[in-house]
Amino acid sequence: MITILQSQLLPPPPIKLRHSSLLFSPSQHSRPNLKFTSKSSPSPPTITMASIKVHGVPMSTATMRVLAALYEKDLEFELIPVDMRAGAHKQEPFLSLNPFGQIPALQDGDLTLFESRAITEYIADEYSEKGEKLMCPGCNKVKALTKVWLNVEGQQFDPIASKIAFERIFKGMFGMTTDPAAVQELEGKLVRVLDIYEARLSKSEFLACDCFTLADLHHLPVIHYLMGTDSKALFESRPKVCEWVKKITARPAWAKVVDLQKQ
Amino acid sequence: MAGIKVFGHPASTATRRVLIALHEKELDFELVHIDLKDGEHKKEPFLSRNPFGKIPAFEDGGFKLFESRAITQYIAHEYADKGNQLLSPGSKNMAILAMGMEIEAHEFDSVASKLGWEQIFKNFFGLTTDQAVVKEEEVKLGKVLDNYEARLGESKYLACDHFTLVDLHHIPVIQYLLGTPTKKLFDERPHVSAWVADITSRPSSQKVLL
Numbered sequence: 197m198i199t200i201l202q203s204q205l206l207p208p209p210p211i212k213l214r215h216s217s218l219l220f221s222p223s224q225h226s227r228p229n230l231k232f233t234s235k236s237s238p239s240p241p242t243i244t245m246a247s248i249k250v251h252g253v254p255m256s257t258a259t260m261r262v263l264a265a266l267y268e269k270d271l272e273f274e275l276i277p278v279d280m281r282a283g284a285h286k287q288e289p290f291l292s293l294n295p296f297g298q299i300p301a302l303q304d305g306d307l308t309l310f311e312s313r314a315i316t317e318y319i320a321d322e323y324s325e326k327g328e329k330l331m332c333p334g335c336n337k338v339k340a341l342t343k344v345w346l347n348v349e350g351q352q353f354d355p356i357a358s359k360i361a362f363e364r365i366f367k368g369m370f371g372m373t374t375d376p377a378a379v380q381e382l383e384g385k386l387v388r389v390l391d392i393y394e395a396r397l398s399k400s401e402f403l404a405c406d407c408f409t410l411a412d413l414h415h416l417p418v419i420h421y422l423m424g425t426d427s428k429a430l431f432e433s434r435p436k437v438c439e440w441v442k443k444i445t446a447r448p449a450w451a452k453v454v455d456l457q458k459q
Numbered sequence: 460m461a462g463i464k465v466f467g468h469p470a471s472t473a474t475r476r477v478l479i480a481l482h483e484k485e486l487d488f489e490l491v492h493i494d495l496k497d498g499e500h501k502k503e504p505f506l507s508r509n510p511f512g513k514i515p516a517f518e519d520g521g522f523k524l525f526e527s528r529a530i531t532q533y534i535a536h537e538y539a540d541k542g543n544q545l546l547s548p549g550s551k552n553m554a555i556l557a558m559g560m561e562i563e564a565h566e567f568d569s570v571a572s573k574l575g576w577e578q579i580f581k582n583f584f585g586l587t588t589d590q591a592v593v594k595e596e597e598v599k600l601g602k603v604l605d606n607y608e609a610r611l612g613e614s615k616y617l618a619c620d621h622f623t624l625v626d627l628h629h630i631p632v633i634q635y636l637l638g639t640p641t642k643k644l645f646d647e648r649p650h651v652s653a654w655v656a657d658i659t660s661r662p663s664s665q666k667v668l669l
Contacts (some may be wrong), residue, residue, distance in 0.1 A: 295606045295609065295610075296562070296566060296603075296606060307551050307554065309554055309555075309558050310558060311557075311558045311561035311562060311565070313557070313561050314554060314557035314558035314559075314560070314561045315554075315558075317553075317554070317557045318550065318551075318553070318554035318557060321550045321553060321554070322550040322551070322554070336533060336536045336537040337522050337533070337537070339533075339536070340522075340524055340529060340530075340532065340533035340536075340537075341524070343526070343528075343529035343532050343533065344524055344525060344526050344529040346529070347526035347528050347529045347564075348511070348526060350561075350564060350565070351526065351564065352511055389511075392510045392511060395510065396510075
């Protein structure tokens with residue numbers, strides 16, 4: 197099951213499969229580990245010794261968050277699929293990587309991390325000299341502003357937006373029906389957040405400062421899903437927000453993440 | 460007089476998170492009371508400090524922030540040389556801290572603050588506790604605390620062997636839950652229980668209690 201689903205359903209329901217290009221194939225568990233280097237085109241993958249391993253699936257928003265950061269940094273990594281349908285994320289050996297039983301987990305040498313937003317921060321910090329700078333350059337005060345908007349995404353935007361994605365998209369994948377009343381209520385809350393973003397983006401090119409940072413990147417996976425639904429109107433009807441969505445989703449690193457879903 | 464100002468309420472868990480960090484760093488500050496009953500946090504001039512209309516907001520000599528966990532991190536970095544160490548040096552250690560802070564924010568706080576809301580704050584507003592919700596949330600909290608129990612069996616504090624922001628962020632909500640039947644979930648896990656006793660008995664934790 198996808199990470200969004202985790203937070204909504206305890207315990208996971210029996211899964212009724214719908215034929216959908218978004219679902220992974222039954223041979224998932226026997227697929228070899230996929231090694232990616234962002235320097236090559238998406239296929240065929242080159243065989244390299246990657247010290248960075250990501251355990252997750254390309255459909256998962258939290259996994260996508262981490263993959264986006266890795267591509268922005270031009271880092272080589274290995275994506276190790278986790279068979280969610282078989283409940284692999286709730287069993288050993290995955291639980292040794294993340295006892296909370298949620299994807300993704302990341303290994304870099306002997307360091308193991310989970311929580312996508314901690315992983316991206318580590319990537320930005322540890323590999324600060326490589327690829328794109330994902331934190332506002334400067335002193336503690338400037339870095340703190342990035343932290344404000346990182347927290348805004350995590351605490352104000354994501355709890356609402358990911359529930360909308362769950363209602364509109366993921367419920368359908370598991371044979372459940374969208375609750376239109378819930379969507380309406382959630383959208384009522386999201387517009388208040390997006391009004392604040394509109395005001396912020398009138399003063400700043402990106403959320404935290406005038407360069408693209410993790411604060412913007414963290415939004416990509418859920419926005420990507422919502423832009424494929426009627427909820428896209430909420431983003432498109434606000435000019436600064438609309439422009440910002442176009443900018444961040446047009447980044448080449450993000451295109452590579454989206455490409456992985458097609459493989 | 461410039462200097463540090465916190466705009467919030469002394470009973471608010473998010474405000475306390477910031478106040479505890481300031482006490483840990485032995486920093487002088489002014490707590491500016493925001494009248495929540497009057498909706499002051501949903502109006503100007505407060506909205507200029509935090510457009511999301513939530514306390515606390517923070518100012519350090521004209522530099523303004525909101526989101527309690529961003530504020531505590533700023534305090535820990537900017538005043539790294541003062542008071543108690545709240546961080547852990549090196550990018551790998553900081554990654555472990557970042558992970559611990561995310562767990563607190565996403566796994567622990569969402570459940571624990573619902574329990575605080577149901578059992579304490581609802582009563583302030585004349586509403587009744589929904590015991591079904593309490594039961595359901597306690598099951599979730601139990602699972603999180605099982606993970607903490609395992610972690611604290613290997614490490615004195617959540618991120619490493621000294622007290623950091625990761626432990627600090629938990630204190631305000633735990634302080635409230637210790638005054639409710641939910642306390643038993645902490646008591647019945649020995650490592651968690653010892654950790655709770657440790658972090659809530661710190662002088663800075665005591666200072667924020669009314």
